Amino acid sequence: MFRFILSKLLxxxxxxxxxxxxxxxxxxxxxxxxxxxMAGERGVTPERHAELSAQLGFDRSLPVQYLEFLGRLxxxxxxxxxxxxxxxxxxxxxxxxxxxxxxxxxxVIATLIGVPVGVLAAIKRxxxxxxxxxxxxxxxFSMPIFWWGLLLIIFFSGFLGWTPVSGRISLMYYxxxxxxxxxxxxxxxxxxxxxxxxxxxxxxPSVVLxxxxxxxxxxxxxxxxxxxxxxxxxxxxxxxxxxxxxVIGVHALRNAMIPVITTIGxxxxxLMAGAxxxxxxxxxxxxxxxxxxxxxxxxxxxxQSGLLLTAAMVMIVNLLVDLTYGxxxxxxxxx
Amino acid sequence: xxxxxxxxxxxxxxxxxxRRRMLTEFWFYFSQxxxxxxxxxxxxxxxxIALTAxxxxxxxxxxxxxxxxxxxxxxxxxxxxxxxxxxxxxxxDMLSRLIYGSQYSLFIGIVVVSIAxxxxxxxxxxxxxxGGWIDMVIMRVMDIILAFPxxxxxxxxxxxxxxxLTNAMIAIAIVYQPHFARLTRAAVMGEQKRDYVSAARVxxxxxxxxxxxxxxxxxxxxxxxxxxLSFSSAVLDAAALGFLGxxxxxxxxxxxxxxxxxxxxxxxxxxxxTFPGLAILIxxxxxxxxxxxxxxxxxxxxxxx
Numbered sequence: 001m002f003r004f005i006l007s008k009l010l011x012x013x014x015x016x017x018x019x020x021x022x023x024x025x026x027x028x029x030x031x032x033x034x035x036x037x038m039a040g041e042r043g044v045t046p047e048r049h050a051e052l053s054a055q056l057g058f059d060r061s062l063p064v065q066y067l068e069f070l071g072r073l074x075x076x077x078x079x080x081x082x083x084x085x086x087x088x089x090x091x092x093x094x095x096x097x098x099x100x101x102x103x104x105x106x107x108v109i110a111t112l113i114g115v116p117v118g119v120l121a122a123i124k125r126x127x128x129x130x131x132x133x134x135x136x137x138x139x140x141f142s143m144p145i146f147w148w149g150l151l152l153i154i155f156f157s158g159f160l161g162w163t164p165v166s167g168r169i170s171l172m173y174y175x176x177x178x179x180x181x182x183x184x185x186x187x188x189x190x191x192x193x194x195x196x197x198x199x200x201x202x203x204x205p206s207v208v209l210x211x212x213x214x215x216x217x218x219x220x221x222x223x224x225x226x227x228x229x230x231x232x233x234x235x236x237x238x239x240x241x242x243x244x245x246x247v248i249g250v251h252a253l254r255n256a257m258i259p260v261i262t263t264i265g266x267x268x269x270x271l272m273a274g275a276x277x278x279x280x281x282x283x284x285x286x287x288x289x290x291x292x293x294x295x296x297x298x299x300x301x302x303x304q305s306g307l308l309l310t311a312a313m314v315m316i317v318n319l320l321v322d323l324t325y326g327x328x329x330x331x332x333x334x335x
Numbered sequence: 336x337x338x339x340x341x342x343x344x345x346x347x348x349x350x351x352x353x354r355r356r357m358l359t360e361f362w363f364y365f366s367q368x369x370x371x372x373x374x375x376x377x378x379x380x381x382x383x384i385a386l387t388a389x390x391x392x393x394x395x396x397x398x399x400x401x402x403x404x405x406x407x408x409x410x411x412x413x414x415x416x417x418x419x420x421x422x423x424x425x426x427x428d429m430l431s432r433l434i435y436g437s438q439y440s441l442f443i444g445i446v447v448v449s450i451a452x453x454x455x456x457x458x459x460x461x462x463x464x465x466g467g468w469i470d471m472v473i474m475r476v477m478d479i480i481l482a483f484p485x486x487x488x489x490x491x492x493x494x495x496x497x498x499x500l501t502n503a504m505i506a507i508a509i510v511y512q513p514h515f516a517r518l519t520r521a522a523v524m525g526e527q528k529r530d531y532v533s534a535a536r537v538x539x540x541x542x543x544x545x546x547x548x549x550x551x552x553x554x555x556x557x558x559x560x561x562x563x564l565s566f567s568s569a570v571l572d573a574a575a576l577g578f579l580g581x582x583x584x585x586x587x588x589x590x591x592x593x594x595x596x597x598x599x600x601x602x603x604x605x606x607x608x609t610f611p612g613l614a615i616l617i618x619x620x621x622x623x624x625x626x627x628x629x630x631x632x633x634x635x636x637x638x639x640x
Contacts, residue, residue, distance in 0.1 A: 014475050015475065015478050015479055015482055018475060018476065018478070018479030018482075019479055019482055019483075021479075022479065022483075026491065026495065029495045030494075030495055135370075138370075138620065138623055138624065138627070139616070139620060141623060142567065142571075142616060142619040142620040142623050143616060143619075144571055144574055144575070144591075144594075144612055144615040144616060144619070146574075146575060146578045146591075146594065147594060147608070147611070147612025147615065147616070148612075150594070150598065150601055150608050150612070151608070151609070151612070153601060154601050154602070154605060154608065158601070158602050269483075269484045269485070270484075272484035272487065273484040273485055273486035273487060274486075276484075276486055276487060276490070276579075277486070277575055277578070277579070280579065291487065291490070292490065292579060295490055295491070295494045295581075296580070303491060303494065307483070307487065307488075307491055310483070310484065310487060311482045311483045311484075314482060314483070314484060315482050318482075
């Protein structure tokens, strides 16, 4: 197992270096003088230009600049935002829990609904349940989620008035930030109604974000179950007279879960892309909205480091998925 | 598929006959999937609408009727017969804009898939055919592109290239291209060791001929399925970029851009939000249905089961 983990880690190094090269190139690929872009819209005097240029390292050769960039990254220096002047890493870490909470709840919704639906659809192959659920899954898979979010706002917030339109919690509640997860912090605060408020803010965005992963997981679970149920060991279990519930629960489901877990892991990238849209629609103060705002504000250090941090995060999650995969399936670990 | 033809008992078949037989076989499997046929019909309809937009659209899509701002659809109180699906906040006919919007979506899908497909095939062929360090380097670069969430990378590329439809299409194509490269590479590596490739090599075929004429045609099935899926994703992603203000720019009648402009009116005028999104959903769904059918028809593994 140790060698398996080590080989996976070594494998990540070239990819990670590639990601840093892309992030490094970003401000240098933009049309125009990177110093002027980094300095913001007001422009600078020639002296200040030279000073900034030296400070940002643009006066040295590209390989040297890149090595310096890497060195700063290793020291945890991701640059400062042009707008807020705060370190990008501080901002990222402050906003990340919001995205993590949203994404986590979304993936839980998607898994808790998607897996049972997929299993049931496979068991009752060809039934009306199978047809309806798989048609819905295809509709969900084809859904422009930014539109879906707007529709839910029209219906639940506008027409029924059940849920708030934006933000993470009602402004009337204030409590210390302990875990960064509003659901947990609101419970810890002990204030009446705070948890309900946090939940009502979270429910629509997480449903919207869960839509595509839910569809993918349901489809994948169904096809994995169908494949496994045709295997010899399932037939043998049946032939032994094992009850249907045990055959499916113990023999089929466990083996079908391997590709399903991979699918769930692969949804992390999808979730991050979805978070950009979902957070924009619901004004959810997370990484996605921060990135899109920074792109439109031309806050290039934020875009540069945000890109890097997001890609690194997706990479780490994928690594964890790979490791889990190796944990469940010894055949992969020992390859 | 070529194996199946070779085994047919009736002696020699002309090329045209083989092609006809393959098409018949393809259609047989494709039409087994009812959803795929529905998808195909909707897609053909969409193509017809896009091609005849100038004829069938009742109004100019950018014409602003100042006396008809935010009119509801005709069946709702206050609707007018000349604006069947109502008008938007500056008095443009919704139906006409939706009709013209189909041109954008089809165009985006075709351009993105063509660039990603051609780029991916060439890169994948080179990686799979030559192997060794060339393969290593190419596939690592593809891994790096895949490490970024697609929409985020597309957004950043658009930030570099500047907002607009052309740049949005290029960005999406770059982001999709690794999928084709990976598929092509895997297929090439599988095919390369087969006897017919060795035979062609012994017969003196050069590398280019081996790559493009001998191996490539036998790797097409998974690529076609991926192309269909990418077509629908491209329509979705381009609409998302338009929605975020990074894709087609107003006053273009692109569906995502229309949604962005309609956002502030969601509480007052449901139709300006509902119809463009519905158009995106229907076209993406139709293409995905077709994709499922294509996969059933082209995947030999599924056929046997």
